[in-house]
Amino acid sequence: MAVTLASLCEKSGYLYGMRVIAGKDGMTNIVQWVHSVEDTEVSDFLHGGELIFSTGIANKGQDWMLPFVKNLIENQVSGLVLNIGPYIKSIPQEVISYCNEKHFPLLDIPWKTRIVDISRDFCNRIILNERKEESIGDALKNFIFFPNEYDKYIPVLECNDFSVDADYAIIGIKADMADNISTLKPENAFERIIYSYK
Structure with a gap:
């Protein structure tokens, strides 16, 4: 994303x-x-x-x-x-x-x-992408914590190419990245690592 x-x-x-x-x-x-x-x-x-x-x-x-x-x-x-x-x-x-x-x-x-x-x-596209990621992140978080209200989050996910018929899983990862983070936010450092593995 x-x-x-x-x-x-x-x-x-x-x-x-x-x-x-x-x-x-x-x-x-x-x-x-x-x-x-x-x-x-x-x-x-x-x-x-x-x-x-x-x-x-x-x-x-x-x-x-x-x-x-x-x-x-x-x-x-x-x-x-x-x-x-x-x-x-x-x-x-x-x-x-x-x-x-x-x-x-x-x-x-x-x-x-x-x-x-x-x-x-380029900056406009980066900002739009960040807003989109925040919207998706909020919808997924709400889906996890308030599953009975899923009808509120489905439209957000569908308009961002999530299929409501697909199966999804949550993965928790603990990583010691202290030496690799420097001044980056941890999530940015983690995202860079994930993308480096394609």
Whole structure:
């Protein structure tokens, strides 16, 4: 149910000219939010799960790009979109190879594409998805705790592709993820782990 990078980018090729350059295996990464970053020192500003956009305006040449990508991967971001234009003329092969090796999605967009348009689109979709997940979560919780009032929750579940004729089970999982959570909420960390297993 979480928003994956692949689902966000599904129509971005023809809407924004976006292309996947490297790290296609990581397109199942969950995107929590969208953020623009131009400085190579980004660790204090990221929580993990962000899709990062960069124009390269704060950097000269191409030597900054590989350390920048390594820093983003270390901070568990979901992917990087580079705005090809006056500041980033091309992406070095070493960066592409590294992203492929690490399964880190590297995408590009042409300079004429406005990052603000993509950001607005993606953020709106993330927010809508969060509202949908909350609605489903509330309906399921109410179903468990107030089963006699199921007729109130059926419409919410049906309009979100749950079949009322199907069988469902509740699974309780206890996991010690303290070392993997960092600043993420536990449910976000857990969701990322589940999606990593597809």
